[in-house]
Amino acid sequence: MNKIYLLVMLLLSSLFIISCDDYLDRTPDDKKNEEDIFTRYGYVDNLVTDLYANAKSANRPLLFFNHFSASAITDECSASSHENSIPHQFNIGNYGPSQGMPTGSSVGQYWWDLYTKIRKANIIIEGVAKYNTPDNPESGGEGDINRRVGETYFLRGYLHFLLLRAYGEVPYVDYVVQPNDEMNFSKLSAHEVVERICQDADEAYARVDAFNGGSRFGRVDKGACLGLKAMARWIAATPMWNGGNFPNDTRMFKDEYGYNAARWEAVKTAAKAVLEARDNSGALRYSLYTTSDANDFGDLNGNNTSKSKVYKRLWNMAYDMQAIQQEWVWFVTRDKDTGWSGDVLPPTQGGHARQRPLQEQVDEYEYIAPDGYGYPVYSSRSKSDGYDDENPYESVKRDPRFYRDIRYHGSVYNNAVLNTAEGNDALGASYLSTSSHTGYYLRKFYKDGWVKGNGSHVINAPAIWRLPEFIYMYCEAVNETTGPNQEIYDLLNTVRARSFMVPIPPAAKTDKAVMNDYIQRERRVELFYENHRIWHTRLYLEADDATELAKEKSYAGVNSWPYPKTQRWSHGMKPVEDPNGKIEVNGKKYKMQRIEVADQRVFETPKSYLFPIMQDELKRTPGLVQNPGW
Numbered sequence: 001m002n003k004i005y006l007l008v009m010l011l012l013s014s015l016f017i018i019s020c021d022d023y024l025d026r027t028p029d030d031k032k033n034e035e036d037i038f039t040r041y042g043y044v045d046n047l048v049t050d051l052y053a054n055a056k057s058a059n060r061p062l063l064f065f066n067h068f069s070a071s072a073i074t075d076e077c078s079a080s081s082h083e084n085s086i087p088h089q090f091n092i093g094n095y096g097p098s099q100g101m102p103t104g105s106s107v108g109q110y111w112w113d114l115y116t117k118i119r120k121a122n123i124i125i126e127g128v129a130k131y132n133t134p135d136n137p138e139s140g141g142e143g144d145i146n147r148r149v150g151e152t153y154f155l156r157g158y159l160h161f162l163l164l165r166a167y168g169e170v171p172y173v174d175y176v177v178q179p180n181d182e183m184n185f186s187k188l189s190a191h192e193v194v195e196r197i198c199q200d201a202d203e204a205y206a207r208v209d210a211f212n213g214g215s216r217f218g219r220v221d222k223g224a225c226l227g228l229k230a231m232a233r234w235i236a237a238t239p240m241w242n243g244g245n246f247p248n249d250t251r252m253f254k255d256e257y258g259y260n261a262a263r264w265e266a267v268k269t270a271a272k273a274v275l276e277a278r279d280n281s282g283a284l285r286y287s288l289y290t291t292s293d294a295n296d297f298g299d300l301n302g303n304n305t306s307k308s309k310v311y312k313r314l315w316n317m318a319y320d321m322q323a324i325q326q327e328w329v330w331f332v333t334r335d336k337d338t339g340w341s342g343d344v345l346p347p348t349q350g351g352h353a354r355q356r357p358l359q360e361q362v363d364e365y366e367y368i369a370p371d372g373y374g375y376p377v378y379s380s381r382s383k384s385d386g387y388d389d390e391n392p393y394e395s396v397k398r399d400p401r402f403y404r405d406i407r408y409h410g411s412v413y414n415n416a417v418l419n420t421a422e423g424n425d426a427l428g429a430s431y432l433s434t435s436s437h438t439g440y441y442l443r444k445f446y447k448d449g450w451v452k453g454n455g456s457h458v459i460n461a462p463a464i465w466r467l468p469e470f471i472y473m474y475c476e477a478v479n480e481t482t483g484p485n486q487e488i489y490d491l492l493n494t495v496r497a498r499s500f501m502v503p504i505p506p507a508a509k510t511d512k513a514v515m516n517d518y519i520q521r522e523r524r525v526e527l528f529y530e531n532h533r534i535w536h537t538r539l540y541l542e543a544d545d546a547t548e549l550a551k552e553k554s555y556a557g558v559n560s561w562p563y564p565k566t567q568r569w570s571h572g573m574k575p576v577e578d579p580n581g582k583i584e585v586n587g588k589k590y591k592m593q594r595i596e597v598a599d600q601r602v603f604e605t606p607k608s609y610l611f612p613i614m615q616d617e618l619k620r621t622p623g624l625v626q627n628p629g630w
Helices: 004-009 032-036 041-058 082-091 111-131 145-166 190-205 223-238 260-276 314-316 320-325 336-345 402-403 467-481 485-496 506-511 512-528 533-539 545-555 613-619
Strands: 077-079 328-330 355-357 573-577 583-585 588-595
Touching: 032 111, 032 314, 032 506, 041 111, 041 145, 041 223, 077 082, 111 145, 145 190, 145 223, 190 223, 190 336, 223 260, 223 328, 223 467, 320 328, 320 467, 328 467, 402 512, 485 506, 485 512, 485 613, 506 512, 512 533
Parallel strands: none
Antiparallel strands: 077 355, 573 588, 583 588
16 A cells, blocks of 8 residues: 555656546546546547647757757757756756756656656547547547547657657557556667557558648648658667667667668668658648749748848748648647747847857758759868858858858848847857857748847747658668669759759769768758757767767867767857958958857767666666666
């Protein structure tokens, strides 16, 4: 009896013994019990709706760490010191199983919160089966209850996917844990977790519609189920779980993680299924958004206020419902609005540069060469093609996505020229500054031309997963298993063409390494600031990659770039006044100069690859084993 009482007292903090939805963890005024809830469709529908909200809070791309995106703990961005400097605490390693995660950062994305939501999903699935919940009386018995159960299976698999992504080997909990049950849970191998995620995705796929329109838009459909399977298969095929060099490996099932090409074959099949998914009419479910004229540089008011740099199509992708319906495979409702937009603006526009792009990200945007193809600015041919690192933004034309994503010295926004040499927007000394200390400001996800104080700026994007990600996944799997070919060359170029970017050079069609470089660079550019880089750099074990470590070892200062992807350095650009400079701002001429950013970063392997399991969770569940390095 004492044991049961103790477990009940730990309800809110325990790994699995956690309260369910409000309908089930309190005594309502009318004293509804379990049977009352699960014998009425309306109540169950409310439970599933609540679970959707839980899934949203578990993975908010713009605000993964409550007030900051995950970009700020990667080589995409740095961040300001606001809100207890959450990203800085990660970057200096000020977190762990004893002291916890950085203050104020939990919005539902950690171990204990994810298992809370999983328990809610299990309560719904078991409750509907036990009480044979009737169908929606308002739909005439058209299968709404079956859809809700399908959505719940998807959400359970999705929540386990988030656990796998962040923690690796985890228990898969597919039943309701009761207060008097033994806490004898143990981890499963990453590949077993993937199989169970796919099983839940298949259960969901059999119950949901091919496409949800009208009031149902945004609910799980068959495409989302296929997307979940593809994402899980991709994780299983990445180096962390498929042959990579994992130092000081204490993972429980490390013997299962040798390289197996069949895992990439599984990715190819799963990603192809997403690309070939059909809607209710049998037409292709997904297609790239290409609406708007190629010469349209209009801002939100239809005016060209970017000096013909930012195509309307590229910023409108986050707002046009046609883009959302065509490309978004899985998403939640709006992530942030006017407050976030204002925070990220430069000081002269009322912001404090909460997120600040790094030179590491800027260097990934290719330039358009005289031969009509795209190449990285760090390629051996860039200088002979006209690239000048002292005038990196205008000496050659860069990928149009660069001008959409990044504000730089001399860039034009709403007809105003950004000056990072003088005034309130000038280069800051460190992350403590209110202005950017990298020399860059974020532009992606803005309605072009929006100014703080001019009304709402509701941001629907980014999606959790959208079509280009599965294109890259498929191309990578083909390249990994059978090598490059015309098919994947054309697929990659369709995404580039949609973004007004020139093709990949033909050499990639016959060179596996070159093709892989383009796939990874495309992924990094297209998905910038969409909550992907944090996972990619870890899943690919880039901090222990031989090529990246060699770059780190040979690092000879700011001008020895490309920089290593080991997550231990940060760089930016500062303007230097020069009478021969090619960049003119407010009547003065400047050249750009690379700098190291005052942004201390500690990335220790293997501990930084996976989140730690909190010590109190390990005490409550003796069968659990801590993640490597913690």
